[in-house]
Amino acid sequence: MAEEEGGSVLGEVLASPLNLLLVALVSFLAYKLLTGRQREYEPPAEPSPELPRLRRDFTPRELRQFDGSGPDGRLLVAVNGKVFDVTRGKRFYGPGGPYAAFAGRDASRGLATFSVVGGKEDEYDDLSDLDKMEMDSVREWEESFQDKYEYVGKLLRPGEQPTVYPEEESSQ
Ligand code: HEM
Secondary structure, eight states, X not given: OHHHHHHHHHHHHHHOHHHHHHHHHHHHHHHHHHHHHHHHTSOOSSOOOOOOOOOXXXXXXXXXXXXXXXXXXXXXEEETTEEEEXXXXXXXXXTTSTTGGGTTEEOHHHHHTTOOSOOOSSSOOOOTTOOHHHXXXXXXXXXXXHHHSEEEEXXXXXTOOOOOOOHHHHTO
16 A cells, blocks of 8 residues: 555656656755755866965056066055955966956056956055945955955055065065
8 A cells, every 4th residue: 555655656756747857856956965965065267376475565567566467476556545466366367367457566456447458557546536336345355465465565655665574574
């Protein structure tokens, strides 16, 4: 009796095309979930290059040379007056990457206005014309860069003198 019931339930599931479709869908989702989990544990395709830590301030013009085209491929991006070493984010900011226009530049204005174009060429951008929402966005981006990347130094305003950082820090 129980066997018969069991048999008929299976029979019903397999007999209905809708049920078959659901079984297929659930199996597909389970497969995706499992293979997706496995992928998380794969090592990154490209290990981040190990460069000595930089500790210095930059004028916008000085920053320009760190767009990844230099011999060591170092990538720097400034956000809200702070310069970050984004070399480990090469797939985003490196030559040919989706955000390459930010490399070696102040990305604040572009990030705040959803525009993936380079900021002002060699001049300091004081961002004074951005509205409150845009400045909030700049600060949020600054925080996320702070969390993910190494802080290098300040982006210097016109006439501002670079900080003299302790020797042991700058030579590391
Ligand atoms: C169609 C529009 C867009 C799509 C689909 C998109 C998608 C993505 C994706 C998938 C990532 C990678 C996230 C990760 O793996 O951590 C990313 C990162 C990023 N996106 Fe976009 N994005 C778009 C537009 C923009 C715009 C307009 C901006 C700014 C102007 C922007 C700025 C960034 C930045 C700076 C990163 C890298 C953050 C990091 O260094 O970790 N994106 N985006």
